[in-house]
Amino acid sequence: MRFHILVIALFCCGSAESRKVRGISSSYKRFYREKKSFLCIDGSKLIPFEQVNDDYCDCADGSDEPGTSACPRGRFYCTNLGFRPHYIPSSRVNDGICDCCDASDEYNSHVRCQNTCWNLGQRERAFVEGQMRTLDEGLRLKQQLIEEGVLLWREKQAQLRELQQVAEDLQIKLEEHRRKKHEADRFKEQTLRALKGEDSGKSFLLFISHTIAPDEVKAEVVPVHGEERRLSDDEAGVRCFSVFFLFQVLVLCYVPGVSNSFWFRAVSNTLFFSFSLSDLQKKLDIDYGTDWEFLFLNGQCYKLTVYEYLYTLCPFSHITQKSTAGTEVSLGVWGMWAEPAKNRYNQMIYENGEPCWQGGSRSTTVTLTCGTETALRSVKEPSKCQYIMDFQTPVACQPVLKQRGVHSEL
Numbered sequence: 001m002r003f004h005i006l007v008i009a010l011f012c013c014g015s016a017e018s019r020k021v022r023g024i025s026s027s028y029k030r031f032y033r034e035k036k037s038f039l040c041i042d043g044s045k046l047i048p049f050e051q052v053n054d055d056y057c058d059c060a061d062g063s064d065e066p067g068t069s070a071c072p073r074g075r076f077y078c079t080n081l082g083f084r085p086h087y088i089p090s091s092r093v094n095d096g097i098c099d100c101c102d103a104s105d106e107y108n109s110h111v112r113c114q115n116t117c118w119n120l121g122q123r124e125r126a127f128v129e130g131q132m133r134t135l136d137e138g139l140r141l142k143q144q145l146i147e148e149g150v151l152l153w154r155e156k157q158a159q160l161r162e163l164q165q166v167a168e169d170l171q172i173k174l175e176e177h178r179r180k181k182h183e184a185d186r187f188k189e190q191t192l193r194a195l196k197g198e199d200s201g202k203s204f205l206l207f208i209s210h211t212i213a214p215d216e217v218k219a220e221v222v223p224v225h226g227e228e229r230r231l232s233d234d235e236a237g238v239r240c241f242s243v244f245f246l247f248q249v250l251v252l253c254y255v256p257g258v259s260n261s262f263w264f265r266a267v268s269n270t271l272f273f274s275f276s277l278s279d280l281q282k283k284l285d286i287d288y289g290t291d292w293e294f295l296f297l298n299g300q301c302y303k304l305t306v307y308e309y310l311y312t313l314c315p316f317s318h319i320t321q322k323s324t325a326g327t328e329v330s331l332g333v334w335g336m337w338a339e340p341a342k343n344r345y346n347q348m349i350y351e352n353g354e355p356c357w358q359g360g361s362r363s364t365t366v367t368l369t370c371g372t373e374t375a376l377r378s379v380k381e382p383s384k385c386q387y388i389m390d391f392q393t394p395v396a397c398q399p400v401l402k403q404r405g406v407h408s409e410l
Helices: 002-018 026-032 117-195 200-211 214-228 243-252 256-284
Strands: 037-039 046-048 075-078 086-089 302-306 309-314 318-323 328-337 347-351 363-370 375-383 386-393
Touching: 026 037, 117 256, 117 363, 302 375, 309 375, 309 386, 328 363
Parallel strands: 363 386
Antiparallel strands: 037 046, 075 086, 302 309, 309 318, 318 328, 328 347, 347 363, 375 386
16 A cells, blocks of 8 residues: 555656646756746746646746747747757747647647658758868868968068069169269260360360270270170171270260160169069068968959859959950959958958949958858849958868757657
8 A cells, every 4th residue: 555655656746747848948947847836037927837838928028838829928949859949939839830840839730740850950960061071171171271371471481582682782783873874974975075176086085095095995885885785786887996986886875775775674674673572562461361371362363253244353452343245343452351250361351443323432342151162152242332252262161169959869
């Protein structure tokens, strides 16, 4: 007899403890332990526990009716074992439409819902596994690109130092040639003034004998003759047999058509290296990521055709849009990283493009996403003259925590 009483007591306690309250998550079960009374979760009211899920709203926050549609502010929890759990408004409970994949929201409805959670979960898990494989491969490629970026950075730094040295050497040479040209011009001017004298022949010879010796003229003429321009006998029209003819060569070498050619080459070479130095310095001043992983994108361009337009993205440079009619417009030039809160290198801003007819200028925001290939994936224009692009590249891959929210239990 005593044994039977004990079994009955255990059964009753187990039944009371195991009574399931519909529509709540495991984290809220502590509020719904069966007892004589129930305190609304917002603390506003104490009601008998029997009134929980009785299809009548007693609590202002709707917490007494998680499993019915009685309270306008209520929420029903879909357990969705095998897939993603989520909440739905309690007004959708028993409304004849299956909202939970486990059909728990239509427990007292005329419709017969199928439990599709396992199939949905399988699809979700396959998708996540594919994403993780892509991430793993992307991270592997990213590491490879980081290593290449470090080498490329060092190479660019070496080029910068070399260009700086060449530019300095050219500047020194240019100053030296400028000094020599100034001296030659002064010599020519003095010579011409001497030739304008009454006894030009005697005055000239006297001037030559007192001004410059034949060996000095040769020393002045030969470098100019050989370095500035290789004049043939036909081009020069003279032969260097005497001091007089050497003087003629000296004068001919400094007439505008000849002298300017060397001067132009000297100046243009200096400017070329100066511009190259400035361009390289400007490129190296760009933020290419913590490990220079984005450096390989500089100098590359990626294209995508969307309807009648061809879009070209040249990272860290510019973006263009070209129509089938051949008209090309600028959608912006490199501005900065957008620096969102989670990842500084997630978005690029290109600004100051072609003027827009509504005012302002065209601009583009490029969002970088993880992928095993580097390619321009999509282009949209959500508002007039404001473009957004999806640009996929391995260097955008970031290590993440394991995917949560998909039940793997049977």
